[in-house]
Amino acid sequence: TPLLYFAPLRAARGSTAATRGQNDSSVAEFILLGFSAFPELQGQMFGAFLVIYLVTLMGNATIVAVILLDQSLHIPMYLFLQNLSVVEMSFSAAITPEMLVVLTSEKATISFGGCFAQMYFILLFGGTECFLLGAMAYDRFAAICHPLSYPMIMNKRVFVKLVMFSWVSGIMVATVQTTWVFSFPYCDHKEINHLFCETPPVLELACADTFLFEVYAFTGTILIVMVPFLLILLSYTRILFSILRMPSTTGRQKAFSTCASHLTSVTLFYGTASITYLQPKSRYSPDTKKLMSLAYTLLTPLLNPLIYSLRNKEMKRAVLKLWQRKVALHRG
Numbered sequence: 001t002p003l004l005y006f007a008p009l010r011a012a013r014g015s016t017a018a019t020r021g022q023n024d025s026s027v028a029e030f031i032l033l034g035f036s037a038f039p040e041l042q043g044q045m046f047g048a049f050l051v052i053y054l055v056t057l058m059g060n061a062t063i064v065a066v067i068l069l070d071q072s073l074h075i076p077m078y079l080f081l082q083n084l085s086v087v088e089m090s091f092s093a094a095i096t097p098e099m100l101v102v103l104t105s106e107k108a109t110i111s112f113g114g115c116f117a118q119m120y121f122i123l124l125f126g127g128t129e130c131f132l133l134g135a136m137a138y139d140r141f142a143a144i145c146h147p148l149s150y151p152m153i154m155n156k157r158v159f160v161k162l163v164m165f166s167w168v169s170g171i172m173v174a175t176v177q178t179t180w181v182f183s184f185p186y187c188d189h190k191e192i193n194h195l196f197c198e199t200p201p202v203l204e205l206a207c208a209d210t211f212l213f214e215v216y217a218f219t220g221t222i223l224i225v226m227v228p229f230l231l232i233l234l235s236y237t238r239i240l241f242s243i244l245r246m247p248s249t250t251g252r253q254k255a256f257s258t259c260a261s262h263l264t265s266v267t268l269f270y271g272t273a274s275i276t277y278l279q280p281k282s283r284y285s286p287d288t289k290k291l292m293s294l295a296y297t298l299l300t301p302l303l304n305p306l307i308y309s310l311r312n313k314e315m316k317r318a319v320l321k322l323w324q325r326k327v328a329l330h331r332g
Contacts (some may be wrong), residue, residue, distance in 0.1 A: 029109045030190045034102035046103040052298050053096040059305030060085040070318040076159045080136045081308055083163055088301035091125035094118060095297050099195045115197040120178040127224060128170030133269060134228030135162040136262050141235035144255050145242045173224055184208045193286045232266055261308045268303060272296040
């Protein structure tokens with residue numbers, strides 16, 4: 001997740017403010033460098049990213065439409081999935097088009113307001129996804145560990161509250177962090193060594209002391225990323241013990257299959273985020289960091305619909321039913 005980051009930024013930024021110029025006039029636009037050091041690869045990257053983007057939109061839009069049109073899927077498990085697909089589509093739309101522009105331009109610029117908006121939406125959808133995955137784990141826990149009282153535990157009101165909490169949390173994270181990042185003076189430093197406006201590379205350009213923000217970033221990461229992760233871990237520990245106590249093999253297999261898709265998504269989401277954000281920054285060059293950031297910006301939104309549709313019998317049945325209905329209407 002692009003929520004926050006652990007590694008400290010350049011040391012003693014406050015003391016170097018004088019050497020970087022006292023001109024506190026606001027920067028009108030930023031330059032996104034992208035992979036300009038490798039012009040021969042940019043064309044191939046553009047083609048690959050475009051295909052991934054279109055497949056991501058199509059896959060997630062299909063999940064949203066199928067769940068919307070099939071009444072039998074109007075249960076919390078699939079309605080959470082529908083929200084997750086909306087988040088993945090939106091997250092991809094906030095990042096990929098700008099990346100495609102960067103890859104086709106010699107000098108890609110983004111306005112100050114455009115950079116603010118992009119960072120805001122990246123944080124909003126990244127934060128929302130964190131909490132949605134936590135809510136989905138709680139839903140699976142309630143369904144498997146308390147099957148008889150599940151309709152009461154996960155009723156419509158509880159479902160709406162969990163979804164609202166996820167989205168509101170994402171909005172709050174995005175509002176606080178983006179407003180704070182863009183409250184720093186940027187003087188005349190405007191080359192962002194990245195493909196899009198992400199917090200760490202943008203903040204490196206600030207000509208002010210950002211120590212307080214770094215403290216907030218560290219604390220915020222623990223709360224926003226680790227709390228849902230611990231909820232997921234606790235839920236699946238309880239689920240595992242419940243499954244192992246089940247008398248029938250069929251029951252155990254069914255319970256495992258309902259959790260497999262979500263567990264795969266959690267592993268993918270937190271795995272790619274950990275590779276990108278929990279490594280010491282000094283170990284990697286800026287270009288390596290850019291490649292690593294593609295893991296969560298391109299792979300996670302692309303693979304989520306595939307994970308859920310290929311591993312889930314109900315989803316495959318609903319897609320087939322809608323396809324058959326469409327063919328019948330076409331013939332009629």
